[in-house]
Amino acid sequence: MATYKTALVFVLILLCITITFGKNYVSSLNVVETFPIKQDARASPNSCPCKNKLLCMPLSQAKNKYPTAPHVLNFINKSKKTEVFAFVAKCDASVWGKFDWSKLTTVALFNFYDAELVCYAHQQGAQVVKLGNFPTSKLGNITARQQWIKMQISDVILKFLDGINIDYEDALDPFTPEQYGLTSLVKETADAFHSAIPGSQVSFDVAWSPHGIDGRYYEYKKIADYSDAIFIMAYDEQSQILSGPCTARKLILGVPWYGYIYPCLQLDKNNKCYIKEVPFRGVNCSDAAGKELPFREILNIRQFYNATYHWDQNSLTPWFNFKNKKGQHQIWYDDERSLLYKYMLAVVSGFRGVGMYTANDLDYSDTPEAKLQQEHMWSLLP
Numbered sequence: 001m002a003t004y005k006t007a008l009v010f011v012l013i014l015l016c017i018t019i020t021f022g023k024n025y026v027s028s029l030n031v032v033e034t035f036p037i038k039q040d041a042r043a044s045p046n047s048c049p050c051k052n053k054l055l056c057m058p059l060s061q062a063k064n065k066y067p068t069a070p071h072v073l074n075f076i077n078k079s080k081k082t083e084v085f086a087f088v089a090k091c092d093a094s095v096w097g098k099f100d101w102s103k104l105t106t107v108a109l110f111n112f113y114d115a116e117l118v119c120y121a122h123q124q125g126a127q128v129v130k131l132g133n134f135p136t137s138k139l140g141n142i143t144a145r146q147q148w149i150k151m152q153i154s155d156v157i158l159k160f161l162d163g164i165n166i167d168y169e170d171a172l173d174p175f176t177p178e179q180y181g182l183t184s185l186v187k188e189t190a191d192a193f194h195s196a197i198p199g200s201q202v203s204f205d206v207a208w209s210p211h212g213i214d215g216r217y218y219e220y221k222k223i224a225d226y227s228d229a230i231f232i233m234a235y236d237e238q239s240q241i242l243s244g245p246c247t248a249r250k251l252i253l254g255v256p257w258y259g260y261i262y263p264c265l266q267l268d269k270n271n272k273c274y275i276k277e278v279p280f281r282g283v284n285c286s287d288a289a290g291k292e293l294p295f296r297e298i299l300n301i302r303q304f305y306n307a308t309y310h311w312d313q314n315s316l317t318p319w320f321n322f323k324n325k326k327g328q329h330q331i332w333y334d335d336e337r338s339l340l341y342k343y344m345l346a347v348v349s350g351f352r353g354v355g356m357y358t359a360n361d362l363d364y365s366d367t368p369e370a371k372l373q374q375e376h377m378w379s380l381l382p
Contacts, residue, residue: 050119060199074125083353100378127162139181163201171215259333260290273330294361
């Protein structure tokens, strides 16, 4: 079977242990200089793209100023429920308009902006955040960090957003100025955002294990302390079963609405797919040997080739083989059956919520099959 596969993420429990009991390393770079943010986070009526001007106000502020507004009541009600955090790639209303907005609490725009989406999301009581990244070479430079934070806050205010998701995934060695600088960046960002836009959301994306996955040696406990939410990118990994106590109030279990297709160099009688070795950050085999496919395409391939559905009992994930002109292939992915296990894990573990990468990956056409697919996948969310 393919070397890398999406798995039931019991490794999250190990991440929780590290966040709860991990060491705090002391560094002079962890001393944060504060700086004033003078911009008013309230939207200008003249620049607001929404028909209802209240929809341009960050929901956390609207909650305090207009607590009885219908969209604010939606936001308040959702705040009492399990978080459903969706990454959304570039699309238009023909796609995002078919999301189940009764479920969604936060939408992270993946490198695009759509004012109409922001207005609609706020109307549905869902927050909208932008993605942010920072150059590794400047992590130890407090001036560069402060300038970057000011730019992010200005961008969020101008676009009527509710916060930022820090999607930093570079390799960092432990006990280095860069490692400490990343921790400082998160703290400084959270402090500045909360001051400029009270109630704004600052989240941080982490790997599925805290032990140097892809060379990412971060100060996870401090980062979790400073962030409002931690999005665990629990995909593209092998299954491990671990246990332990955990404080999970900030954790969001991120799952894939996609899978991987692997070209098999050889497929043996036990369905083991031997794949090309593609080294990445110290490992000889990585998911780069395969290619991401959205859920909708995976189902189309399985139907087109009439492929036999297999279930891996160890990882609790489906897979299948198929052969075309290019040779033998194996696909691993998550479907309604496997995702249900993951959502249940998040709920029973007391996580803040669940999320997906990306919400776009379903078939949002108007065919009966597409509508059924949408219903099945969205209805599973807590």
